[in-house]
Amino acid sequence: MSAESGLTAGRLGHRRSRRLKEKAIELVLFACAMVAVLTTVGIVFILLKESLVFFRAVPIGDFLTDTQWTPLFADAHFGIIVLLSGTLTSAAIALSIAIPMGTVLAIYLSEFAGARTREIAKPVLELLAGIPTIVFGYFALFFLTPILQQVLPWLPGFNLLSAGIVMGIMIVPYVSSISEDAMRAVPVSLREGSYALGATRLQTAVKVVVPAAFSGLAAGYILGISRAVGETMIVAVAAGMQPNLTFNPFEQAATITAYIVQVAKGDLPHGSIGYQTIFAAGLTLFLLTLCFNLLGYWLRKRFREVY
């Protein structure tokens, strides 16, 4: 009897230590998951902290409306529009390539290509997406720009066009893979219905599958925009680092990202106004991409829930 109760007590003790261990493990795992949350908190905190110091010296109205960006000159001007123009122009060029090409590729891979073609094409696109952006920057400056200069002899060595085109090619795999996923999620019965009514493959793709997957396609486009706006090395290498308020793709101009790289490469003392400008510029960039990311997330969630 006593031996038996001892055994039970032992089991109960074992069970308690087991439960404690389980709780401890769960806590450790939870702490790891919190690292991602803390990263966001850290980003927001650092950007806001340094930007607040900056905006104490520079009124936010000037920051948004001034048309010059000369933070390191004696006559300092801080007009973010100047950098924004470079960012938006290069992003627009990139997207005018990435969106049509990514969409065509996605429609082709999802609706036209056979399984064998897809097996080969998807890895190739993935490899293209895996190439470091600094290498694309090199490619834009030393390969594409000379070729463009043969057609347009007056094109300067640094220009938004070449950087934008290469950036577009870089973004194609992102756009096509998200768009293709969205289209493949459209049920086959919709396609069968369309074929039964006598539609061709192209008609089915364009008039049935694309509209049904539209929010997914839009999510792909928006993530493409967010990538283009945040891309750094291609523009830093190939578009020049001269702040220039222009929407002309044939000129050189600095983007927000290129400016940050340029300043960080130099030796600006910690706490100087020049040091704080990169955080203000970074905050602008972060808010810009945050809007796009949230919109993209919302759209993607929607298309997943439809079917």
Add this chain to the structure above:
Amino acid sequence: MRRDDTAAIRAVIAAGKRKDLAFAVLGVAALVFAAATFVALFTDMLIDGGHRLKLDFFTNFASRRAENAGIVAAWVGTLTVMVVTAAIAVPIGVASGIYLEEYAPRNLFTDIIEININNLAGVPSIVYGLLALGMFVHTFGLGASVLTAGLTLALLILPIVIVSTREAIRSIPGVIREAAYALGATRWQMVKDHVLPYSMPGILTGIIIGLSRAIGETAPIVTIGAVTFIAFLPPSPITAEPPFLSFEWLSSAFTAMPIQIFNWTSRPDAAFQANASAAALVLVLMTVLMNAFAIWLRWRLRRNIKW
């Protein structure tokens, strides 16, 4: 049916088929264009820098004279930074993935963690550089060291590791979990002995893709102020005196492959451009090999496992 009616219908069908064919050709053209970019990138770098790829290019330090310059500091730097990145991102990322799939309750807080990870994946890499500059370099006083760079890149690839861990875990059917519970396993025993081993190839794929992304990232490590001209290697981790292990290399200054490429690209001298393309070729080969390994791993996984 009248004869001209049949002819009209045939014409409509033929036109539809022609349009289908035209679109298929367009799709193939887009694919070929993507592949051609990949090939052009390789050939261009091979032509410009192929002749620099000799043994002493891998064993020489950077130099003011282009023909003597090499990448030993860069590839050793990249390697050490990757060790730190992997040591931080892999355990934290995998643990977060496990928590979110196996432990997390369905509530608002979990939703916040999820949206947060999704958003982090879309934050431009240069913003991580600003976080590191403000937090690790200046607040924690870690300087532009191997540790800072490793931490920064670890935070950058954390979302990739988490998302792929979750996808790998999600693909394991619930019956496996039920069987483990039925035999009296605790939740952690079930995860450790069943879920983790079975999802290992998927997780590994994600880790490799994440690391291949980190290896090519330039913007964040330029932002933390990594030095471009380094004529020494970090101190060895193994020492002659007890305790035979030294962590001094963690606080050592460093340079990395992408930084070296960026530095050489921004010099006007053509001989340095040859160096840049040779180094870029080495970097692209590294990332392509890692990506190809990941793709192969996933392909094998999909072929072998049938639940």
